[in-house]
Amino acid sequence: MSNPLHQDAASALGVEEQLRYARHLILPEIGLDGQQKLRRASVLVIGAGGLGAPALLYLAAAGVGRLGIIDPDQVELSNLQRQVLYDTASCGVTKVERARNRLLALNPHLQIDVYPEAFSLANAASLVAAYDLSIEGSDQFATKYLANDACVLAGKPYVGASIRAFSGMLSVYAAPGGPCYRCLFPEMPDPETVPSCAQAGVLGTVPGLFGTLQAHEALTLILGIGEPLIGALLTVDLLAMRFQKLRLPRDPNCPVCGDAPTIHTLAQTEWVCANTPRFQANEKLATGPAVPAAELPWLSLEASRRRPALRWIDVRTGAEFAAGHISGAEHAPLDQIESLPARVGSNDDLLLYCQRGERAVRAYHLLKGELKGRLSLLQGGYDAWLRGGLAETAGGSTVGGMEPPSLAVVERS
Ligand SMILES: [Zn+2]
Structure with a gap:
């Protein structure tokens, strides 16, 4: 003996579906015919x-x-x-x-x-x-x-x-x-x-x-x-x-x-x-075919900690910099990057970073040849730095085995 409430012989839709799609079934433009079109x-x-x-x-x-x-x-x-x-x-x-x-x-x-x-x-x-x-x-x-x-x-x-x-x-x-x-x-x-x-x-x-x-x-x-x-x-x-x-x-x-x-x-x-992953694709596009992105002088967070004389350069926009940046970093937005060489000494050792790396690559190519000191890029950018901090706050292991630089504290305005 089946329960008549659960018989669906009177409709091509089961009881549950008749209730679920009630607001469709009542519309003359959809109705049972339309609901079956959607199902198929x-x-x-x-x-x-x-x-x-x-x-x-x-x-x-x-x-x-x-x-x-x-x-x-x-x-x-x-x-x-x-x-x-x-x-x-x-x-x-x-x-x-x-x-x-x-x-x-x-x-x-x-x-x-x-x-x-x-x-x-x-x-x-x-x-x-x-x-x-x-x-x-x-x-x-x-x-x-x-x-x-x-x-x-x-x-x-x-x-x-x-x-x-x-x-x-x-x-x-x-x-x-x-x-x-x-x-x-x-x-x-x-x-x-x-x-x-x-x-x-x-x-x-x-x-x-x-x-x-x-x-x-x-x-x-x-x-x-x-x-x-x-x-x-x-x-x-x-x-x-x-x-x-x-x-x-x-x-x-x-x-x-x-x-x-x-x-x-x-x-x-x-x-x-x-x-290919977005980051790799953009890196490749941004650097052009002559210099594969992998051959650029990337520095991990860990490696950057071992270079205390580094000047950290944030190439993101003013809004991004104001929302949070690596403590001690200087701001040189990408659209004004040509003014940077006038601000740095001839032997200054610069580390460029943006949110993920794409804009740092562009800044690198614009600055290369304009500076006498060493120029490096932060692997993974500010995102990677934030992730490192998040992992540390959570008491978990840091991303990719890297730890954020000890000098670095997020500044929030
Ligand atoms: Zn067409």
Whole structure:
């Protein structure tokens, strides 16, 4: 004898699902038919960061039946200001694993496929082909172009977003008849000319809004309702609270989706180091091919302690320096670095640092040849120094076996 309350013969959805999706089922635009479309759908989310985190939460809550998540990173403390999938206890755990657990706790009816690796030339085509559509939420241009070309070549639409500080833009690319990302930006920009979020900063609600909009576009595409942003670009300035919807036609001269495309395989995609960690990729780009970053005079925190005569030079912005810096460090922001040589003696031994290392590399190349004294770079930058201090405060072992310099105390204004 079965309990009539648990029979679902009257609906294609079980009792639990009828309750869970009640606010969808009551909408004439969704209803049972729409909910079943969502259940049968699959979405690949490229990057489980600021954009991917809210997108995944809403896709899972809505009942999209199969979600793929690709991201090589582990959760870091500096992610938590915007990546709402994770909590403090998630730090150090692989993002895709933490995301899977959280999403299954939210909605156990789903299949969650996780790929703890970078989206790269080796996996892009097969991954994109295995899902109905994708959401591209990476902060690296190489990944954006690779995702675009993979989706165009596979004939699969994707929802792309780019954000910075207080603004962003969003569109549906590679849909039938619609434009692609290369129709808007045919060539990948020089990454040196475009600061990453780590360098430029971003208010946490900005990726929150754009990731949510990406999930919304994916849902309306699956449901076949409304007017998705195909052939249209949404730009948002969240300081002025200005939303603009611009027409974005397909470019017949586009190198990948145009009438006579020049890119026919992913191997032809112009991409740089998408499968290497961000720090290494940027180092390589910033130093150029002539001097591999590994050959620069990096000093670990431990090694720097053995050089008491070092002058510590912080090349970050004034706001970053004011928020906290290594005690005793002098401030010489990268955009005014050319004034530094006039301030130092001919035999001064300088140690450059920024937040992670990218800008210190640029400062090194700008200063090299302008100084007589020794010039070194702090391995891992201020982040590594903070981590060392955090580990010490927690009574745990220090990161990478390094200890912070004894002179160093964080100054907070
Ligand atoms: Zn195109």
